[in-house]
Amino acid sequence: MPGLEIRGLSHAFGPQGVIEDLSFSLPRGEIGCLLGPSGCGKTTVLSMVGGLLAPAEGTIDHGFRHPVFVFQDPCLLPWRDARDNIAFGLKAMGVGRRQRLERAGRLMEVVGLAPEDGAKFPHELSGGMRQRVALARALAVEPDLLLLDEPFSALDVGLRRQMQSLVRRLIAGRNLTALLVTHDLAEAVRLADRILVLSPSPGRAAALHRIPEPFAERDDGFVHCMVNRLLADPATAEALAVELP
Amino acid sequence: MTRSRAGRILDYVWGGWGAGASLLLLTALWEAGHGAYGTLVLPSPRDTVAALWGMAEAGKVLPAVLETSRNALGGFLAATLAGGVLGAAAGASDMMRRLLQPIATLLLGIPAIAWVVLSLLWFGGTGLAVVFTVLVSTAPLIFAGTAQGVRTLDGSLRRMALSFRVPARVLLWDVYLPHMLSYLFPALAAGLALSWKVTVMAELLSGAGGIGDGLATARVQVDTEKAMGWVLAVVGLLLAVEYLLLEPIRRHLQVWRREMPGAGGTGGTGAGGF
Numbered sequence: 001m002p003g004l005e006i007r008g009l010s011h012a013f014g015p016q017g018v019i020e021d022l023s024f025s026l027p028r029g030e031i032g033c034l035l036g037p038s039g040c041g042k043t044t045v046l047s048m049v050g051g052l053l054a055p056a057e058g059t060i061d062h063g064f065r066h067p068v069f070v071f072q073d074p075c076l077l078p079w080r081d082a083r084d085n086i087a088f089g090l091k092a093m094g095v096g097r098r099q100r101l102e103r104a105g106r107l108m109e110v111v112g113l114a115p116e117d118g119a120k121f122p123h124e125l126s127g128g129m130r131q132r133v134a135l136a137r138a139l140a141v142e143p144d145l146l147l148l149d150e151p152f153s154a155l156d157v158g159l160r161r162q163m164q165s166l167v168r169r170l171i172a173g174r175n176l177t178a179l180l181v182t183h184d185l186a187e188a189v190r191l192a193d194r195i196l197v198l199s200p201s202p203g204r205a206a207a208l209h210r211i212p213e214p215f216a217e218r219d220d221g222f223v224h225c226m227v228n229r230l231l232a233d234p235a236t237a238e239a240l241a242v243e244l245p
Numbered sequence: 246m247t248r249s250r251a252g253r254i255l256d257y258v259w260g261g262w263g264a265g266a267s268l269l270l271l272t273a274l275w276e277a278g279h280g281a282y283g284t285l286v287l288p289s290p291r292d293t294v295a296a297l298w299g300m301a302e303a304g305k306v307l308p309a310v311l312e313t314s315r316n317a318l319g320g321f322l323a324a325t326l327a328g329g330v331l332g333a334a335a336g337a338s339d340m341m342r343r344l345l346q347p348i349a350t351l352l353l354g355i356p357a358i359a360w361v362v363l364s365l366l367w368f369g370g371t372g373l374a375v376v377f378t379v380l381v382s383t384a385p386l387i388f389a390g391t392a393q394g395v396r397t398l399d400g401s402l403r404r405m406a407l408s409f410r411v412p413a414r415v416l417l418w419d420v421y422l423p424h425m426l427s428y429l430f431p432a433l434a435a436g437l438a439l440s441w442k443v444t445v446m447a448e449l450l451s452g453a454g455g456i457g458d459g460l461a462t463a464r465v466q467v468d469t470e471k472a473m474g475w476v477l478a479v480v481g482l483l484l485a486v487e488y489l490l491l492e493p494i495r496r497h498l499q500v501w502r503r504e505m506p507g508a509g510g511t512g513g514t515g516a517g518g519f
Contacts (some may be wrong), residue, residue: 050408052404
C-alpha cells in the first residue's frame with residue numbers, strides 16, 4: 001500500500017512564500033519528521049497533508065483514509081469533561097453516545113489516565129494530562145496517519161520524554177504512520193525513521209537523513225551521538241543554525 | 246460532579262436557607278423602620294402583605310403581573326433577537342463593529358426614562374410603548390455580549406474541530422454555542438432584570454396597565470400600603486426569575502468556568518439603568 005508522497009510542493013500566504021518546491025516520501029508504518037526553525041512552513045505542510053489547506057502548487061498523494069492531528073496546544077473544549085473531549089471526534093463521525101463514552105474510557109487507560117480523570121474538566125487537569133487527553137481523542141477515531149504538530153514542545157523535559165515514549169509505543173503497537181513536525185533535533189532523532197531538514201523561510205528541503213536503528217536502541221547516548229553526527233553535515237547545521245546555541 | 250441530579254437539586258434548595266435568612270433580616274429592619282416612622286411613610290410588612298392579598302382577592306394582581314410579564318418578556322425577546330443578530334454581525338466583521346458600536350454606546354447613554362417619554366409620544370399609552378422602551382434599553386447590552394462572544398471565538402478550537410471533519414451542527418452546538426453562552430449569559434441575565442424594571446417604569450408613566458399602572462393609582466390615592474404591595478409583587482417576580490431560572494443556569498455554566506477569567510463574577514442582575 002502506498003504511503004505519503006509529496007511532490008514539488010510550493011505555497012505562499014500573500015506575497016510571502018512559505019514553502020518552495022518541497023518533495024518528501026514516507027512509506028507506511030514509518031515515522032517521518034519535518035525538522036526546521038520556527039516559521040519555515042512545517043505546520044503549513046502538515047495542514048496540507050491533513051487536508052485543512054489546499055496546496056498552491058505541487059501534489060500530495062496518500063492512501064490514508066483517516067489522517068488525524070495532535071496540536072501543540074491540546075485544544076480541548078473547556079466546557080466538556082475529559083471523557084467527552086476524547087469522544088469528540090467520534091461524535092463528529094456519528095457514533096452513539098454510549099459507545100463513544102465506552103471507547104473513550106478504554107482509551108483513557110491506553111494513554112495512562114485514571115478512570116476518575118474522565119469526569120474532570122480541562123482546567124482541572126495538568127498540562128501533561130491535557131496532552132494525553134488530546135492524544136486519546138486523536139486515537140479514538142482509529143486513524144491510520146497521525147499528524148503531530150510539535151505536540152510535546154509545551155511540556156517540561158520529564159513529561160516530554162514520557163509522552164515521546166508513549167507515542168512511539170502507540171504508533172508501533174497500532175501500526176500507524178506518523179508525520180511529526182518539530183524544531184528539536186534530539187526529539188526528531190529519538191522518534192523518527194526519516195528526517196527532512198527544512199531551511200528557514202521560505203522552507204526548502206535542506207537535507208534528508210534516515211535513522212535505521214530500532215527504537216529500543218535509541219538511548220540518551222545514541223541520541224547525543226546521532227545529533228552530533230547530523231550537525232556535522234553542513235546543510236543541516238546551516239538550516240538549523242538559528243536554533244543552536 | 247459525580248453526584249446525582251437529585252442530590253444537586255437538594256443541595257440547591259438547602260442553600261436557600263441562607264437567602265431566606267438574609268430576606269428575614271431585611272424584613273426585621275423594615276419592621277423597625279415602620280416602628281420609627283409610622284404607617285404613612287413605611288407601612289408594616291404585615292399590612293403590606295395584607296394589602297397585596299386584598300388586591301389579589303379583588304382580582305387585580307394576577308392580571309397586572311401577567312401584563313407586566315408579557316410586556317417585559319416581549320421587549321426582552323425582541324431585544325435578544327435584535328441585539329443578538331446585530332451583535333453577531335459586529336463580532337464577525339470589523340466594519341460592522343465600527344458602524345454599530347457607536348450607535349450601541351449612544352443608545353446605552355440615553356436614560357430609560359427619556360425613552361419612555363419618546364415612546365409615549367410615538368405610540369401613545371399602549372403596551373407597544375412599553376415593549377419598545379424595553380427593547381431599546383436592553384438591546385445594547387445584549388449586542389455588546391454577543392459581539393464579544395463572537396469576536397473571541399477561539400480559532401484553534403475551530404481548527405481542531407475542522408481537523409476532525411465535524412458537521413456544521415456539531416461545530417455550532419459543541420464549539421460555538423457554549424463559548425458564546427459564557428459571554429452572552431451575563432448580558433442576558435442583566436438584560437432580563439433590567440427589562441422588568443424598565444417595564445414597571447414605562448407602565449407607571451403610560452398608564453398602559455400592569456404593575457406600574459397599579460403603582461400609579463396607589464400614588465394618586467396616597468395609599469402607601471398598596472404601593473408597597475405592588476413593589477412586593479414586582480420584587481417577588483424578580484426573585485422568582487433569578488432563583489428559579491437564572492441561578493440554576495449560572496451554576497451549570499460555572500462547573501467549567503471556575504478558573505476562567507470573569508467566572509464567579511456573573512452574579513448580580515442588578516443593572517440599574519435609570
